[in-house]
Amino acid sequence: MVISHALGARIKRREDPRLITGRAIYVDDLNFAGMVHVAIVRSPHAHATIRSIDTTAARRAPGVVAVWTGEDVKARCGPLPVGPRIKEMKAPKRFPLVIDGVVRHVGDPVAAVVATTMDAARDASDLVEVDYEPLPSVQDPEAALEPGAPILHQDLGTNVCFRMTYGGGNVEEAFAGADVVVKTRIVQQRLIPAAMETRGVVAQYKGGELTVWTSTQIPHVVKTTLAETVRLPEHEIHVIAPEVGGGFGSKLDVYGEEGLVAALALALGRPVKWIESRRENFIATIHGRGQIDYVELAAHHDGTVAGLRVRAIADLGAYSQLLTPGVPTNTGLMCCGCYRIPNAHAEVIGVFTNRTPTDAYRGAGRPEATFLIERAMDLLAAELKMDPVEVRRKNFIPPAAFPYKTPTGAVYDSGNYERALDKALERADYRALRDEQAKLRKQGRYLGIGIATYVEITGLGAVAGLSGGNWESATVRVEPTGKVTVLTGTSPHGQGEETTFAQIVSDRLGVPVEDVVVLHGDTRAVPHGVGTFGSRTTPVGGSAVYVAAEKVKDKAVQIAAHLLEAAPADISTDGARFTVRGSPERSVEFKDVARMAYKAYKLPAGMEPGLDVTHFFVPKERVFPFGTHLCVVEVDPDTGEVTFRRYIAVDDCGNILNPLLVAGQIHGGIVQGLAQAIYEGVTYDDEGQLLTGTFAEYVVPQATDVPAFELDHTVTPSPHNPLGAKGVGEAGTIGATPAVVNAILDALAPFGVKDLQMPITPRRVWEALEGNSASR
Amino acid sequence: MKVEGTYTLPASRQKVWELLNDPKVLAKATPGIKQLDPLGGDTYKATIEVGVGPVKGTYAGQVSIADKVPLERMTLKVEGGGKPGTIRATGELRLEEQDGKTIVAYTGDAHITGLIASVGHRLIGGVTKQMVGEFFKALENELKS
Amino acid sequence: MIPDRFEYVAPSSVAEAVGLLQRYGAEAKVLAGGHSLIPLMKLRLASPRYLVDINRIRGLAQLQEDDGTLGVGALTRHADLETSELIRSRYPLLADAARVIADPLVRNMGTLAGSLAHADPAGDWGAAMLAVRAQVVATGPRRDRTIPIDEFFVDTFTTTLGPDEIVSEIRVPKPSPRSGGAYLKVERKVGDFAIAAVGTYVVLDEKGACRQVGIGLCNVGATSLRAKRAEETLRGRVPDEKAIADAARAASEECDPASDLRGPAEYKRDLVRVLIGRALRRAVQRAKGGA
CATH class of the missing domain: 3.90.1170.50 (Aldehyde oxidase/xanthine dehydrogenase, a/b hammerhead)
Incomplete structure (x- = not known):
C-alpha cells in the first residue's frame, strides 16, 4: 500500500485539545x-x-x-x-x-x-x-471444582460453566519421545481495569x-x-x-x-x-485475567519443541458476563505462540467463584497464552542451558510457512518473527548486555534481561469459540459543500479514530484531513455498529471506512467524467479537482462534483443522487500482529526492589496509519502489561472480601514508575484487509508481562529462583531469596 | 485476621475468672462497647463503637460467652453490623495460674466485611493488637480498683 | 465517594480556630492539606461534624531558622520543604524525606504539621521528626505548649494533642557541626505508603565517634517509632561497619511491624535492618562532608 500525505503521517490526535482543556462531555x-x-x-x-x-x-x-x-x-x-x-x-x-x-x-x-x-x-x-x-463461599477456582464445594448457582448443580479443548497432533507420543519436559503452574492474578x-x-x-x-x-x-x-x-x-x-x-x-x-x-x-x-x-465492574495455567513443554536436546500441554482453569467470578467465556478460550487457541509446535493440547475450564465477574481486559486471553508459552520457553532454555534467544529462534514458524495453522486451530495470516527478534536484539546490543550482566554479577549486582516474542490475534470480535458480529460498518458522506462526514460503528474511547479514520478518507478522496469529521457512539447517527474492542477498530472499522471511501470516489469520478464529457477511466484527481488526463484545462472541482451529486440535474443516466456510501466490512480472516519485547531490570536482592533499566519493543502491526497513535497505544499497553508483572494484583481474603479496595492498596503505576520505551517496528502487511493493517491496541500489554517477568527471573537465576508469582512485588522477591545464603 | 499472645494479670485465677464473667466488667474492658443488655444465658445485646482517631464506626450486635470450662477457658464471641460492614470475632481465652498470677493465653480470629476490610486493611492488624492490649489493661485496672 | 454532611468553617486567625475547636470539641477536625482527612471523609470512615479550615490564616507558612531551631509552620507544605534551598543545603534528612512523600500533587497540598497531627504510622514525617528530635508547638486556649516529639504520638491516629489544640509550628533543632542525616524508603510504587522507611541522624565528635544518634522508623509499628536500642548501640562508637550492623540489627528487633499486603512482618524487620544500614552509612558520609 502506498503511504500518502495523509496515511502513515505523524498527525496529532484531533481529540486531544478538547480532552486536555476539559471541554469533553462525559456522562x-x-x-x-x-x-x-x-x-x-x-x-x-x-x-x-x-x-x-x-x-x-x-x-x-x-x-x-x-x-x-x-x-x-x-x-x-x-x-x-x-x-x-x-x-x-x-x-x-x-x-x-x-x-x-x-x-x-x-x-x-x-x-x-x-x-x-x-x-x-x-x-x-x-x-x-x-x-x-x-x-459458605468459594474463592479459589480450583477449590470450586472440588466435590462438596459451595455451589453458586443451585439450579445448574455445578460450578463448571464450560469445558473446551483445543489441540492436534499426538501429544502423548510427543511427551513420551521427548528428551526433556519442563513444567510450571502459573497464576494469572486478577486485575482491576x-x-x-x-x-x-x-x-x-x-x-x-x-x-x-x-x-x-x-x-x-x-x-x-x-x-x-x-x-x-x-x-x-x-x-x-x-x-x-x-x-x-x-x-x-x-x-x-x-x-x-x-x-x-x-x-x-x-x-x-x-x-x-x-x-x-x-x-x-468486571475484573480481568484470573486464570490458573498448568503448562508442560516437551522438547529435544537441541531445543526443538515436541509438544505442549496446557490446562487452564478460569476464574469466571459469580456470573458469565458478555464475553466471559471468550477470554480463557482465547488462551487455548493461542497457546502455541510464535512456535511450530506439532503436538499441542489445551483444556480450558471456566469455573464460577464468589467474586466479581471477570471478562475481557486488554488482551483478553492472549496475554495469558503468551505468558505461559514465553515462560515455558525460558524454563526450557534454562533446563537445556541454552540462550533464551536461541531456543526461540530454533522453534519460530518460518516466514515461508504462512498462512500457518496451529494445532489449536488458529490460522496466522503473515509473519516474520525472527526479523522482529533480530531488530530488538540489535537495538538492545544483546551481547553487550550479557557481558555487562556477567560483570555486574561479580560485583554482587543482579541485572536481568528478559525476552518475549509474541503473536496475537486481532481484527474480529477476537473471541474464540463465539460466532457472529464480526463485521463493522462505516458511512462516508460527502456533503454538498465537499466536506466529509464519516460515521463509524466502532465506538472509540481513547483510541483516536477521529484522527486515523479522517486520514484514511483524506488518503482515498484527496480532501484535506481537516475537511473530514468522524462521528461515533450514537445509535441515531450511526445506523449500525459493533464497537471498539479486541484491537479491531483499525483492521475492521478502518477497512469499512476505506472501502466506503473508495466507493464514494468511484461515484465522484463517474459524476466528474459525466460533467467533463469524458470516460471515467480518463479522469485523474488530486482531491481538489478532477481533470481529464492530457487536457489540464478540462477540470472540475471536487466541491462542484459534490454539489452536483445532490442538485442531481446532470448525473449519468440511472445514477441515484447523493454522494454517500455505507459499507459493512466483513473480514475474511483474523489478523495476527507480532513482535519482540526486551526488558532489562536490576534487582536489589536485599530489599527486593526491581528497577527498570531499559525497555525495547519491536512491534509489527502491518501497515502503520499514524506512527504517533501507534506509539501511544504501545506505550499504554506496555504500562498495563508491566503493571501486571510487578505492580497490580487483586487480593481477596478467604471470605471473598476485596482487600485491595482503593488505589492506596491496588497499585496502579504512574509515569514515574515505568521506564522510557524504545520503540521500533517491522512491517509485515496483512493480506486480509485493504489497509494491510493489524490491530495494535493490546500488543503492548501482551508482550510486556512475560518480558518483565523473564527479566526478573533472569536476574535471580544465580539464586536458583525459577518461578515467581505475579505481581513480583519487593516482598515476593525477598521471600524467594530469604534463607538463600548467597543473598545475605 | 488472627491474633494470639499472652497477658499476665496480677490476680488469682478465681478472681480473673469472676471478672471475665461479669458483664459490667466486660462492658467496661472491651474497647468500644457502649452498651451491653442481657438477652439471657451468656448472650448480650451490644452497641459497639470502634474508633481510631477520626475513623469511627458504630456496630449493633451481640456479645456472647461460650464453651465455658470454669477457671480454665472460655470463648468470647462478638458479632455486629454497621454502616462500614460487619464484624464477626471470636477469642478463646485460656487461664493458667502461676505464683499467684494468672497467665491468660488468647487466640483470636476476626472476620471483617465491607469497607473496613477493603480500605482499612493496612491498619487492621495494628488496631486489633491495640484493642487487645486495651482490653487486658482495662482488666488489670479493674483488678487494682 | 460522597462524605457525610458537615459544616465548613474558615477562621482567619489561630485564636479564632482554637475558639471553634473549644466550641465543637471532638466533633471538629482541622483541615490543612486535607490529603489524609478528605479521603477518609469521602469513604465515610471519618465523619466530623465540623471542618475547621485553617488555610485562610495568615502567617502559618513559615520555614526559617532562628533561636537555634528551624521553624516549620502549620501551613508549610511538603513541596515547600522539598524545594527550599535552606532545607536542601542544611537538612539532608528532611530534604530526602520531602522528596519521597506521596506524589507531587499531594506534596503541593499536604503539610508537615498536618501529617504529624494525623499520626498515621505510615506518615514519613513522624519517623523523620523522631530522628531529628523535633518539638511540636500546640496552640490552645491557654498558652502554647511545646511537646517533644517523643511524647507526641500515642497510638495509631492518636496524639497527645487536646481536642481544643492545633499544631501551630514544628521546631527542628539546627544541625550541629559534623552532623548528617538521611531518609530512605522502600515503597511498592512512587506515592505509596512505605513498606518500611527509616530516618537517621548522626553527630560525630572530633574523634569521629557518634556523639548523638537519632533513628526514626516508619510504618513498622502502631505509631512512628524511635529505635532507642539502635541509637544506644551506636552512641559513643565510631560508626564502622560493625557498629552500623549492630545498630541495624537492634532496630530490626525493636520495631513492631504487622503483616499486611505490603509484606510479612519478618520482611519488614529485615527491610528495617537493610535500610538502617544504608541510611546510617549515608548519614555518616554526610557528617564527614560528603554528599
Whole structure:
C-alpha cells in the first residue's frame, strides 16, 4: 500500500485539545431539569441469602423518590441476556438487581435508592436494612471444582460453566519421545481495569423515545439488549456513548445498571442518573485475567519443541458476563505462540467463584497464552542451558510457512518473527548486555534481561469459540459543500479514530484531513455498529471506512467524467479537482462534483443522487500482529526492589496509519502489561472480601514508575484487509508481562529462583531469596 | 485476621475468672462497647463503637460467652453490623495460674466485611493488637480498683 | 465517594480556630492539606461534624531558622520543604524525606504539621521528626505548649494533642557541626505508603565517634517509632561497619511491624535492618562532608 500525505503521517490526535482543556462531555457532565439520582446498595457478603430487605427508613429519608429491590425490578424489567454462548455452556441470565434472593459476590446489587440529589441518595442508601444469612463461599477456582464445594448457582448443580479443548497432533507420543519436559503452574492474578472514568448512565424517556447515555464501548449492543431488558421496541431506544474515559474491556459489557437506570427513567417519568463510585468500580465492574495455567513443554536436546500441554482453569467470578467465556478460550487457541509446535493440547475450564465477574481486559486471553508459552520457553532454555534467544529462534514458524495453522486451530495470516527478534536484539546490543550482566554479577549486582516474542490475534470480535458480529460498518458522506462526514460503528474511547479514520478518507478522496469529521457512539447517527474492542477498530472499522471511501470516489469520478464529457477511466484527481488526463484545462472541482451529486440535474443516466456510501466490512480472516519485547531490570536482592533499566519493543502491526497513535497505544499497553508483572494484583481474603479496595492498596503505576520505551517496528502487511493493517491496541500489554517477568527471573537465576508469582512485588522477591545464603 | 499472645494479670485465677464473667466488667474492658443488655444465658445485646482517631464506626450486635470450662477457658464471641460492614470475632481465652498470677493465653480470629476490610486493611492488624492490649489493661485496672 | 454532611468553617486567625475547636470539641477536625482527612471523609470512615479550615490564616507558612531551631509552620507544605534551598543545603534528612512523600500533587497540598497531627504510622514525617528530635508547638486556649516529639504520638491516629489544640509550628533543632542525616524508603510504587522507611541522624565528635544518634522508623509499628536500642548501640562508637550492623540489627528487633499486603512482618524487620544500614552509612558520609 502506498503511504500518502495523509496515511502513515505523524498527525496529532484531533481529540486531544478538547480532552486536555476539559471541554469533553462525559456522562456525568449531563444534567437535565428534574433529574433524579441513583445510589445502589451492594452486598458486603461474598455469598449470602437475603432474608429480608427493609426499605421503610430509606423511603422516608429527605429527597427520596423511590427505593427499588429485586422484586420491583422484576416487575418492570426483564433479565440481562448472557452473551454469545459457547457449546454446552451453563450460565444463568441475571436481573439488574438480585432477585433470586442470593448474593454471590461482594458488590452484588441488592437495592436502588433514587433521590433528588446524589447526596440524598447516598445518605438514604445507608438506611436500607438488608438481613443476610451468610452462606459458605468459594474463592479459589480450583477449590470450586472440588466435590462438596459451595455451589453458586443451585439450579445448574455445578460450578463448571464450560469445558473446551483445543489441540492436534499426538501429544502423548510427543511427551513420551521427548528428551526433556519442563513444567510450571502459573497464576494469572486478577486485575482491576481501572479506567480513569468509572461507569455511568443517564436515561430519559421523552416523546416516546428512551435515550440512554452510557459510558460504553458498544452502544449498539447496549441498544439491542435494552430492548429485551426494558421491553421497549428497539426503534424507540437511542443509545449514546458520549466521551468515554477509557475502558480496557471493562465497558465491553451490558451491565445491570444500564437496564436499571433505563427502567427507572421509564417508571418515574424523570431523567435518571447513576455514576459509579470508584469503590463500586473495584467491586461491581468486571475484573480481568484470573486464570490458573498448568503448562508442560516437551522438547529435544537441541531445543526443538515436541509438544505442549496446557490446562487452564478460569476464574469466571459469580456470573458469565458478555464475553466471559471468550477470554480463557482465547488462551487455548493461542497457546502455541510464535512456535511450530506439532503436538499441542489445551483444556480450558471456566469455573464460577464468589467474586466479581471477570471478562475481557486488554488482551483478553492472549496475554495469558503468551505468558505461559514465553515462560515455558525460558524454563526450557534454562533446563537445556541454552540462550533464551536461541531456543526461540530454533522453534519460530518460518516466514515461508504462512498462512500457518496451529494445532489449536488458529490460522496466522503473515509473519516474520525472527526479523522482529533480530531488530530488538540489535537495538538492545544483546551481547553487550550479557557481558555487562556477567560483570555486574561479580560485583554482587543482579541485572536481568528478559525476552518475549509474541503473536496475537486481532481484527474480529477476537473471541474464540463465539460466532457472529464480526463485521463493522462505516458511512462516508460527502456533503454538498465537499466536506466529509464519516460515521463509524466502532465506538472509540481513547483510541483516536477521529484522527486515523479522517486520514484514511483524506488518503482515498484527496480532501484535506481537516475537511473530514468522524462521528461515533450514537445509535441515531450511526445506523449500525459493533464497537471498539479486541484491537479491531483499525483492521475492521478502518477497512469499512476505506472501502466506503473508495466507493464514494468511484461515484465522484463517474459524476466528474459525466460533467467533463469524458470516460471515467480518463479522469485523474488530486482531491481538489478532477481533470481529464492530457487536457489540464478540462477540470472540475471536487466541491462542484459534490454539489452536483445532490442538485442531481446532470448525473449519468440511472445514477441515484447523493454522494454517500455505507459499507459493512466483513473480514475474511483474523489478523495476527507480532513482535519482540526486551526488558532489562536490576534487582536489589536485599530489599527486593526491581528497577527498570531499559525497555525495547519491536512491534509489527502491518501497515502503520499514524506512527504517533501507534506509539501511544504501545506505550499504554506496555504500562498495563508491566503493571501486571510487578505492580497490580487483586487480593481477596478467604471470605471473598476485596482487600485491595482503593488505589492506596491496588497499585496502579504512574509515569514515574515505568521506564522510557524504545520503540521500533517491522512491517509485515496483512493480506486480509485493504489497509494491510493489524490491530495494535493490546500488543503492548501482551508482550510486556512475560518480558518483565523473564527479566526478573533472569536476574535471580544465580539464586536458583525459577518461578515467581505475579505481581513480583519487593516482598515476593525477598521471600524467594530469604534463607538463600548467597543473598545475605 | 488472627491474633494470639499472652497477658499476665496480677490476680488469682478465681478472681480473673469472676471478672471475665461479669458483664459490667466486660462492658467496661472491651474497647468500644457502649452498651451491653442481657438477652439471657451468656448472650448480650451490644452497641459497639470502634474508633481510631477520626475513623469511627458504630456496630449493633451481640456479645456472647461460650464453651465455658470454669477457671480454665472460655470463648468470647462478638458479632455486629454497621454502616462500614460487619464484624464477626471470636477469642478463646485460656487461664493458667502461676505464683499467684494468672497467665491468660488468647487466640483470636476476626472476620471483617465491607469497607473496613477493603480500605482499612493496612491498619487492621495494628488496631486489633491495640484493642487487645486495651482490653487486658482495662482488666488489670479493674483488678487494682 | 460522597462524605457525610458537615459544616465548613474558615477562621482567619489561630485564636479564632482554637475558639471553634473549644466550641465543637471532638466533633471538629482541622483541615490543612486535607490529603489524609478528605479521603477518609469521602469513604465515610471519618465523619466530623465540623471542618475547621485553617488555610485562610495568615502567617502559618513559615520555614526559617532562628533561636537555634528551624521553624516549620502549620501551613508549610511538603513541596515547600522539598524545594527550599535552606532545607536542601542544611537538612539532608528532611530534604530526602520531602522528596519521597506521596506524589507531587499531594506534596503541593499536604503539610508537615498536618501529617504529624494525623499520626498515621505510615506518615514519613513522624519517623523523620523522631530522628531529628523535633518539638511540636500546640496552640490552645491557654498558652502554647511545646511537646517533644517523643511524647507526641500515642497510638495509631492518636496524639497527645487536646481536642481544643492545633499544631501551630514544628521546631527542628539546627544541625550541629559534623552532623548528617538521611531518609530512605522502600515503597511498592512512587506515592505509596512505605513498606518500611527509616530516618537517621548522626553527630560525630572530633574523634569521629557518634556523639548523638537519632533513628526514626516508619510504618513498622502502631505509631512512628524511635529505635532507642539502635541509637544506644551506636552512641559513643565510631560508626564502622560493625557498629552500623549492630545498630541495624537492634532496630530490626525493636520495631513492631504487622503483616499486611505490603509484606510479612519478618520482611519488614529485615527491610528495617537493610535500610538502617544504608541510611546510617549515608548519614555518616554526610557528617564527614560528603554528599
